[in-house]
Amino acid sequence: MNDQAHLELQKQLERLNQQFAQRLHSDLAELAGLADELRRSCTADSRRQRMLALRERLHRLAGAAGTFGFDPLGERARRLEQRADRWLEAARPTTRTLEALARAIEQLARETPGKALQAAVLEPRENPDEQPPACRIYLLETDPEAGANMALTLRNFGYLVSPLRDFTALQDAVDARLPDALIVSVQQDSELERVAQLQQQLKAPLPLLVIHDHFDFASQLAAVRAGAQGFFARPLDITQLENSLERCLDRQQEPFRVLIVDDDAELAARYSLVLRNSQMQVQILAEPTRLFDTMRSFNPEVLLLDVNMPGCSGPELAQMIRLHDEWLRVTIIYLSAETDIKRQMAALLQAGDDFITKPISDNALIASVYSHAQRARSLSTALARDSLTGLLKHADIKEQLALEVQRATRSGKPASVVMLDLDHFKQVNDRFGHAAGDNVIRALANLLRQRLRRIDSLGRYGGEEFVAVLPECSALQARRIFDEIRGRFAALSFNSGDARTFSVTFSAGISETDGRTAPGILLERADQALYVAKHSGRNQVQVAQQ
Amino acid sequence: MAELRRILHIEDDPSIQAVTKLALEAIGGYEVLSCSSGAQALEEVERFAPDFILLDVMMPGMDGPETLARLRERIDLQRIPVTFMTAKVQPGEIEHLRKLGARDVIVKPFDPMRLPEQIRSIWAAGR
Numbered sequence: 001m002n003d004q005a006h007l008e009l010q011k012q013l014e015r016l017n018q019q020f021a022q023r024l025h026s027d028l029a030e031l032a033g034l035a036d037e038l039r040r041s042c043t044a045d046s047r048r049q050r051m052l053a054l055r056e057r058l059h060r061l062a063g064a065a066g067t068f069g070f071d072p073l074g075e076r077a078r079r080l081e082q083r084a085d086r087w088l089e090a091a092r093p094t095t096r097t098l099e100a101l102a103r104a105i106e107q108l109a110r111e112t113p114g115k116a117l118q119a120a121v122l123e124p125r126e127n128p129d130e131q132p133p134a135c136r137i138y139l140l141e142t143d144p145e146a147g148a149n150m151a152l153t154l155r156n157f158g159y160l161v162s163p164l165r166d167f168t169a170l171q172d173a174v175d176a177r178l179p180d181a182l183i184v185s186v187q188q189d190s191e192l193e194r195v196a197q198l199q200q201q202l203k204a205p206l207p208l209l210v211i212h213d214h215f216d217f218a219s220q221l222a223a224v225r226a227g228a229q230g231f232f233a234r235p236l237d238i239t240q241l242e243n244s245l246e247r248c249l250d251r252q253q254e255p256f257r258v259l260i261v262d263d264d265a266e267l268a269a270r271y272s273l274v275l276r277n278s279q280m281q282v283q284i285l286a287e288p289t290r291l292f293d294t295m296r297s298f299n300p301e302v303l304l305l306d307v308n309m310p311g312c313s314g315p316e317l318a319q320m321i322r323l324h325d326e327w328l329r330v331t332i333i334y335l336s337a338e339t340d341i342k343r344q345m346a347a348l349l350q351a352g353d354d355f356i357t358k359p360i361s362d363n364a365l366i367a368s369v370y371s372h373a374q375r376a377r378s379l380s381t382a383l384a385r386d387s388l389t390g391l392l393k394h395a396d397i398k399e400q401l402a403l404e405v406q407r408a409t410r411s412g413k414p415a416s417v418v419m420l421d422l423d424h425f426k427q428v429n430d431r432f433g434h435a436a437g438d439n440v441i442r443a444l445a446n447l448l449r450q451r452l453r454r455i456d457s458l459g460r461y462g463g464e465e466f467v468a469v470l471p472e473c474s475a476l477q478a479r480r481i482f483d484e485i486r487g488r489f490a491a492l493s494f495n496s497g498d499a500r501t502f503s504v505t506f507s508a509g510i511s512e513t514d515g516r517t518a519p520g521i522l523l524e525r526a527d528q529a530l531y532v533a534k535h536s537g538r539n540q541v542q543v544a545q546q
Numbered sequence: 547m548a549e550l551r552r553i554l555h556i557e558d559d560p561s562i563q564a565v566t567k568l569a570l571e572a573i574g575g576y577e578v579l580s581c582s583s584g585a586q587a588l589e590e591v592e593r594f595a596p597d598f599i600l601l602d603v604m605m606p607g608m609d610g611p612e613t614l615a616r617l618r619e620r621i622d623l624q625r626i627p628v629t630f631m632t633a634k635v636q637p638g639e640i641e642h643l644r645k646l647g648a649r650d651v652i653v654k655p656f657d658p659m660r661l662p663e664q665i666r667s668i669w670a671a672g673r
Contacts, residue, residue: 013568060604063655064654272671273640284667
C-alpha cells in the first residue's frame, strides 16, 4: 500500500472511530435506562427479561469498544457482562446483587463523558511532550500516613497511585476500573486470603506486590497463593519495591512470540488458536525450508517443532538452528505423538529443550509454552542489557544512536541526544555504601524509562552516566522533558542501610541533530553541554550551542 | 483450492460491520459483502458465492450457530471455511464453536489493521 492510500485509510478509520464515539452516547444512555428499569421491576420474570437484554448490550459493547480504541470501557463492560451471567445462572439470584449490578452499570454510563471519548479518539499518539500513559496502581494501606508517603514517592516515579484504606474500598476500585498492578500492605496472612479471592474473580490475576509485617515461610506462601510477584518486609525499601513493580509491569508488555513448524495444518491451527487466546503471537510454518527466513522476520522466542515431517525431521531442524549463535536464545520444544521415552531422550540429546506429547490439553499447552517463553525472554533481556538497570549497554546505545541519527537525516525531523550524569555520586557511595548507590542508579533508570516514550532509546553509558536518544524531538522539547524528570528525581528520598535518608540530583547536556553532524560529534556536543551544566552549579539541564 | 477473494461478513453491530469491511477491502484487497442478520446472509450467500465467511456469534433473532447450521443446508462448508467472531473467550466456548464446524474463532475486540492478516493465515492453514 502506498503512503497516499495508507493516509486515506487512516482517515477513514478515524472517521469510524468518531462515529462509534458518537454512538456510544446513546448506547450508554440506553444501558442506564435499562439498568433503571431492571431495578424497578418486581416480578422474577420481568427481571430476567431485562437482565437478558442488558447482558446482550454489555456483550456487544465488550466486543466493539476495544476494537475502536476504548479498551478500558470494553473491559469494564465485559466484567459487567460476566456479573450479569452469574446472576442469570445463580440458583437463587438475589435482589442485592441485582441492585449492585444496576448501580455499577449506571456508574459506567455516568463516568464516560462524551468529551473524554472524543478526546481519546482525536489524541495524537506519540508526541514528545506528552507523557506515556502512566501505569495505574492501587495501594492498600490501612495506615493513612504511610499510604500517603508511599503514594507520593511512587507518583514521582510517574505512576498513578490510588491509596485505599480498606479492603472494601479496594474491591470497589477494582470493580470500577482495573489497575495495572496492586500493592497491598498487610499485617496478617488472613488478609492475603481476601486478596486471593479478589484475584480469582478476575480474568487474569493482577500483578501483585505484598508488604508484610512478617518475613517467614507461612507469610511468603500466603503471598504466593494470592499471586504475589514481589514480597517486602518492613522497614520498606521503596526503591526496591519500585524496581520490582517495574519488572512485573514490563513482563506484561509485549506478547510472547511463538513459531509453530508442523505439516499438520489442522493441528497447527488449533495450537495457534489456543496460544493466541492466551495473548501470544503465533505464526505457523508448514514448509521447513523457509524456517530461517521466517525466524528472521518473526523473531520467535519459542519454537514448537513437529518431530516427523516429510523432508527433514524435527531434531535435524533443531540441530541446524543450533549451528547459529544468533538463535541461542530461542527455546525449542518438540511436538510429537511419540511416547517412546528412549527416542524422546535421543532427540533431546541431539538438540532441543523440551517435549510436548500429543495429544495435550489446552491448559497444559499454554502452561508449557508460557513458562518456556518467559524464561527465554528473561534470559535474552539479561544478555542484552545492563544487569543493574535493564537499560542498553554502552555499545548498544551507540549503535542505536547511529540508527536514529540516520533516520533523522532521512525524515528531516530533528532528534535529540541527551547525556546525563549523577551529581557527586562518589560521595553517595562513600557515605552510604555501594548498595545504596546501586539503588540510586536503578531508581534513575526506572524513572527515565517511565517518563520517556517507547520509541526513545536509553542506555547506561558508564558507571553513573546515561545516554538517551529521542527521535522526532527538538533540543528545546528534550530540555523541557528532562527538566521535569530532574525535578522529580531530586524529590526522591533514598534510604541508606542504617535508616538515614538522602537525595541525589543529576545534570544533563543536550544536542540536536542537524542532518550533517556525525553521531560521535553529537555525543561530544551533549557531553560539552553536560560539562557546562556541571560547572554552572549542577542539578540543571543545558543545551549545546550549535 | 482457489484464491481467497470474496468474504461474506455477518454482523448485527453497524460499527463493527463498517470497520471490518474497510479493513478487509482497503488493507486485504478483498471483496466484502456485509449482512446485518443471519436471514439476510441466507438470502445472499448463493448469489455472492463467498470464498470465506465471517460470522458473529451473538445476534438477535437467528444467532451465529443457528446461522451456521442453516448455511450448511445451502453451501459446502468444507470448501468455504466459516470463522466465528465473539467477545467471549472461555476455552470451553471456543472448543464448542469449533465442534459446530467453525474453522477458527476470532476474538473481539480485535485490531482492524491486523484482521486481514489473521484471516489470510486462517485461510492458509486450511489448505
